Every structure is written in structure tokens, then in C-alpha cells.
Amino acid sequence: MSSSDDDVPLAKRSSKTNGPSSPKAKAKSVVLPTRVSKAANAKADKEYDEMDVDGLGKNAPQSTSISNGPVKESSDDPGRPKRKGRKPAIKEETDSDSDAPLTKRRRTTNGTSKSASAASSASPKASPKVSKSVSPSSARMPSTIITGGTDDSDSDVPIAASKLSKEKAQIMKEENQLSRKLEAEDKKAAAAKKRKATVVKKVEDSEDSDVPLAKGKRRAAPAKKANGVKKEEESDDDTPLVKRPRATKAATVKKEPAVKKETKGKGRAKKSETPATTNGEADEGEEEEGEEEYKWWEQPETDGTIKWTTLEHNGVLFPPPYEPLPSGVKMLYNRVPMTLPVEAEEIAGFFGAMLETPHAKNPKFVENFFKDFQEILKESGGARNPEGKKVAIKEFSKCDFAPMFNYFEAKKLEKKALSTAEKKALKQEKEEAEKKYTYCLLDGRKEKVGNFRIEPPGLFRGRGDHPKTGKVKKRVLPEQVTLNIGENTPVPPPPPGHQWGGIQHDDKVTWLATWKENINGNIKYVMLAANSSLKGMSDFKKFEKARELKKHIGRIRDDYTKEMRSIVMADRQRATAMYLIDVLALRAGNEKGEDEADTVGCCSLRFEHVTLEPPNKLVFDFLGKDSIRYHDTVEVTPQVFKNIKIFKKAPKGPGDMIFDRLNTTDLNEHLRSYMPGLSAKVFRTYNASFTMQREMKKIPNEGSVHDKYAAYNEANRMVAILCNHQRTVSTSHEASLQKATEKIKALRYQKLRLKRQILFLDPKRKKKDPDFFKPDPDIDDEDWVKEHQKALIEQEREKITKKFEKENEKLAADGDKEQKASVLEERLEVLKEMEADFKKENKTGTVEPKGRAVTVEKIEANLEKMEERIRKQEIEVKVKDDNKTVALGTSKINYIDPRLTVMFCKKYNVPIEKLFTKTLRDKFKWALESADENWEF
DNA sequence: CTCAAAAATTCCGAAAGTATTCT
């Protein structure tokens, strides 16, 4: 164990960028030899392992293929070689027949390494053809031998161990020690653990944090004042963030608005609680009037395979049928309005509605759409011109959907123009219609249903470079929908004239309805909402599992650190992959099909996705889930660096898998051997929550609520960065940033003027305190000051003029006579004064304070306030800018154990409303009550 | 204070993942 202390996994991340990456290298795909038997495999592993390592560094092609630019592959970029680049590359080599099995080749080695029989008997795609072609650059590499095992010490790799982040190493070391400690204690406690049965709210051991306690804890004492820990909290006691467990109802209500008001401070009064619809109905949220709430987290634990005993619901809501367009609204073909069969018109309308979206400019989207459109057109009888003659719709470019687009826009406007009352009525109507679908009865309890609406037809909006984007997503008929419902409960009637596709009573699943979508053949489900008990429980379990990993992580890390030197290539790859998943929080990376966007995760990384940057950095550049780019340069341990070098060795080239002996199933199977239920994704949860906790611990318990809130967000941000949660910068961002920066400058100028006022009153100050009057570098620019002064005058002018006009309008409306222009002139005299003042100011460097009884002290007080405002603004701008590409929400919703946030709120006295929106509070209500200020992940 | 416009935040839809089970 101790041996591992030196090679703790660590990686230092630097420069995550979003900029365009290098142009794609000419792809040259190479197929690795096929392994034939286990023995042979092992032998091959050995050979593989002994291949040259050091030679690679200099000569290997290190280009990436991600090439084109923006974070998100924007689909309208015609020149993107990504996928295209890969296929031809393989084609070149295949020289066998064309397109069919092509791309499969890139995974050939993977597929065949597993089983001998599969390899020999397998389909052409797994052809054991060994390519002799080797990329020119690597052809003549010098050969250095690494033997397995012992002499594979780290010393033969150029290291810069000292450069590796000490801090991180330390953290991980501690983490591992803790883990081992936990493991040990866990064993000890194992015996005692047995008697978990009865609830008993034990106050227990709050002084200790890393108690191993597994399950029992979750019911432990909410907010017992027992150990008098919290003082201040006592004072505002009537809003404890934690409900007393015994209070089944009563206590639950009210409190929320109370806290909210408190939080709001200034804004309060306003609407506070009123907007809660008032329609009398369900009033959602606020704890169901009087109805008693089921707290599953206070119930004894269940095994979880049975999801319900009784289940009642009203089925699903289908989208309204298609409403044909008015006869005047038609697609034009060759400028001639076409009458389309309704089926086709609907499809055309889908496209028409999207005319101004980027999709409509994406060639793939257009192509797919048009193909489907033509087909449907053919099936339904074809388009007809005004004379009633059939017209073949052959070319997309001759289609003009503008009339449709305009029609939809007009409709939108029309809707927008409705009065508030009308809108409200409309909304209410809709809600009324949906009402019965929004809840179901699960074990007799009312639970909210999530997506009870069947997805409406439309054009498939695949993300990234999806081969099927733009295809028609068909309308779902009741016949395609299967319901899952309790036995002996009435089956909701299908829409008139229809039948359900099927009815089942499976209590081992949570869905209420399912259907198959026509684009990818994916199965869709109607499930309960996030705040339901079922979702809550599995969320809770997810986090508990991640916490459980804490006890094993040390051992796991030790193991993979060791196995990274294994002679068995598969093991070495697995260990290396585990490192990446653990340290970089990569996703597992399941295999994907040809008809999906080309995105990867850890196991599916290919040659071109990782570049070596000696001595010990790896550059990752690939598209991950949702085609979000992962681009990062990471410092890794020498062994990891070396391994990747080996995994990328010739004859591998672009298009080939880095982990060719590994897949997610193997990986997860291995992980399961450490801990039941452990899989790759748990590491993401674990590391995210762990990071959050670590960052939180750094936050000082001082300052304003706003400060703490900002600090929390900063910690949250760290987690989001770890998980690579990005968002696209909104178009308005640049502008709003500009505006904010300008605002700061304006404030700085105001500050300058205050100083100049002091100087006016006390000219000697400058000598006494030259530092104080040092020019502000940010507004040093004389031109800017002059411009700004002009702008201020302009502003004033507008203000006065507008006011004047408004007054006149009013006078006119009242039938009175308008004021003469001379009145305005007169009022605008002030501007001249201003101008003169500025002139004087610029000349003398002082400002005459206006108003009476101005003292230096008062100005100084103002100055301080001004500085505070400036500071605040600046921080705001910085945060805004830092966060422009980082999405905090995803980690908050999915990765950060909500009990950490609850703990933070209690410990730092921050109202939970600041950190959790209503839906989040609702979703995490189990956490609100089960963590106190000492809770630890 | 009120109103509308703008900006920010929150919620929602559905696509895109992971993981396990079935065939």
C-alpha cells in the first residue's frame, strides 16, 4: 500500500480551450493483427508491450482529426471533414468492395481480440486482414524495448514529476488514506451494522464526520439541537430548514414563503405568494394543502426491484391533430403555389416553421427532410398546381416555404397580442385538459407524472453531426403505445376510434407508457416527475453508491496504478482507462453505431483524439456527449503517458481505437468486482461531489450572504468544469459584457469626480496624499473621458427632451395646449452649464461640489460606497465572463449530492432558496431533511 | 409607483448517453 504513495494518480489540467483545433491529418487507417487465441493473445500482448515506445514521441503523427472549429459542430459548416475524413481513409485501404462494412473496420481489433471463433468465422467486417501499410512517419522508428513488469520503472520515461501538482497529489493521497481508513472501519462496524432495522432517530456521533455508517445514517437526526452547536441559527429558529420528522403535516406548510421574504430583502412585498395561480386547484408545490406527505426516506429501506404494488393513471396525452393551413397558405414550387395533401402539407409546414433556424441551412438536415418529404408526397398523391395538375417536386431549391413561415409567424404574433386575461384563460383551459394526466396514483399516493405528453411529430433535431437529422419524426398513434398499469385497475380509455398497443402490469419498472420512435428505433417512456418518490429514491441511492465508493477508491487507485504496468495489454488498457475516468471524469464511452453522430467517451477514444505532448502531457480533443467538445491539455503520470504512447503505437493510426482491448462491459464488470453496483459513471458522481465538498471546505464562514452565494457558485463551477458541462455563449453576451464594462468605467469616472470634489475643497490634499489622487489607469485616457462627458450630456439631453415630449403628449391628450419649443430650449440650458463645468473640470482637475454643506468627510463616505459598487460590478462582470461557456446547472441537478448544499446552507446560514430553485428543492426534498450542518459526503 | 422592455433565471422537451438484461 505504502508503495503507492508515490504514484498517486494525478493530473493537472491546463488550458481548456474552445478554439478551433488543427486541421485534420490525412487519415491513414491501419488494421491491427487479429488475435487468435488466448495464449496467442497473451503472447501478442507481450510483444506489443515490448514494442518501441520512445521512438514514437518525435515521429508519430500527432494531428487530431477533430479539426473544425467551434465547440459545437455547427451543422451548416460544409467543409467538416470529421466523419467524412474517416470513411475515405478506410476506404482507401479496404480496396475490397465499397461502402458496406467500411467504418466498422476501425474497431476490428477490438471485436476480434475477444474470441477466437468469432474471429475466424466472423463477418467480413472483422476480416483478419493485416495491413502492412504503416504510416510513413512511424515506419522507421528506432526500437527501444520495454519489458514487462519489474524494470518497467518510471525512470525510463522522461518525467517531470516535480512539476506535477503537489497540491493535487496531496489531496489524493489524503483521500486514499481516508478511503483505506474507512474500509477498515467498515469491516469493524460490519457486525454492528446488522441491527439496522428499527428507525430510532439516533442523535449519535455528530462530532465525527467520517463515520463509516452505511445505511442507517440517512434517517439520522435532522437538526437536533442536542449538542447546541448552532447558536445563531437558534435565533431565527422559526424557519428551521429542516422539518421535524414527527410532524407529518402541520409543520410542513407556511414556512417557505416566510424564508423567501426574508431572503429577498428589498424586492419582497411585491408579489411574494400571490402568483400561485389561485385557481384553487392543486396549487402545486407548497406541500399539498393538508394532504399528508409521504416521506419515503423515513421508511425502512427496500430492495428496490419492486417499484410499486398498485399503480393507477390516466394514460397519456396525445398532441392535437394536425390542422390544415388556410387555403391561401401554400408552399411555392417554381414560384407556383402548390396544393399538397394534408400529410405532406404537415411535413412541409414543419420545415416552414424552422426556416429561420440554423437547421434549415444544414445540408444534411435539408437532404434528409427533403427525401422524407418527397416520399410522403408520393404516397399521398403528390402536389398539384392551381390548375389541378400534378407537379413533381424534384428540387429542394425550387421550394419556397416562406408563405408557411410567414403564416406561422403571424400566428405567433397574434397569440402574443392577446390580452393578459385572454392568455390566462387559454392557459387555464390547457391546464384543465392536462390535469388528469399530471398525476398518477402509486401505491395509493398521488405522484406527479413527468412527460405525460406523447412527443409531437416534427423534424428530428439530432445534435451535432447526426446522420439522421432532419428526418420526419412521425406522429405516434395509440396503437403504438403500451401502457403499464396496476392489475385490477381500470385501463384508461384510448382516444376514440383507437386501441392501445398493449397493456402490461410490470411492477419492476417505473414507466407508465412506452412507444418506439421511428427515427432511431429508440424506446421512449412516460415516467414520473423528478420530485416523485421513485425518482427521489433512485437519486438517493445513486449518491449513496457514490459515497460507498469512498471506501474503495483507495484500493481501486492502488490497483489501477499497479495494473498500468501489467504485461497483459487488456489489463493495462483497462487500468489506464480507469485512470482517465477517475481523474478526468470522462464518460465510459459505449460503442456507437454508424447512424449516429460520431462522438466518443473514454473506451471509444480513437487515435486522433489524444495527442502526446512530451514529457508528460496529453492533449485531448474529441466530441463527447451531445457533440460537446472536450479539449484539454492534461498533465498525467509518466506511466499513463507511456501507456497512451504504447496504445497509439503503429501500426495504429487515425481511426483506430486507443483502447482496442477494452469495452465498457469489461470495464464495468471489473469495477463491479470492487463493489456491488460500481460502474464507470459512479466515478463521475463521486468525483463531482467530492470536489464540491473539497471546494466548500475552503470557503470561509464570513461575509454577506451574497458573498457566500458567490463562493458556492465558484465551487459549483469547479465541478462543472471537471465534468465539462458547457453551454453556448448567447449571442447577446458580448454586448451585455461590453455594456457592463462601460458601466464600470462610468462608475470609475464618478469616483474620479468625487476625488476632484475633495480637491476642490481641500487643494492641499494632493500633496499630502499623492497616492490617493493617482490617476485611475482604467480611465486614464483623456479621449475617453471627453467622450464620456459628451455622452453624459447627450443622455441628459435625451432625458429632458423625452420628458418634455411626454408632457406634451399628455397635454394634448387632455385637450390642453402643448408647451412651446422655447420651454424645451430653456430647459436644455442646463446642458450648457454641464458642458462648462466639464470644461472647467478638465482644466483645473477639480470639481465644485453641488449642494450645500458638503464636507470632505461626506465625500469620502460617498467615495467608499462608490468603490464598493465598483468592486461588486467588477466581480459580477468577471463571473459573467468566466461562466459564459460553463453550465452550472447540470452538475447541480445530477452530480453534486444535494445534502452538501443543504449542509452548506445550514452551516453558512444561507437560505436554501438562494441555491436551489423551487423545482430543485422539490426534487431534493429528501435531502433537505436528512443533512445537517455537519453532514459529509 | 407603474409599465414595458430587456435581461436573467428557471423550467421543459427530447436527444443522447450509460448500464444491464435478454436472445
Added chain:
DNA sequence: CAGAATACTTTCGGAATTTTTGA
């Protein structure tokens, strides 16, 4: 066992809603 089927989580962008701003 590979590949398909299944079930469930995660993820983003954009719509909807709320808050802020700026008269």
C-alpha cells in the same frame, strides 16, 4: 458471447417565467 432490447440518467438549447432596469 455479440448484438439487440430495455430502462433509466444526463444533457443541452430554447421556451416560459421572473426579475431587473429604466423610463
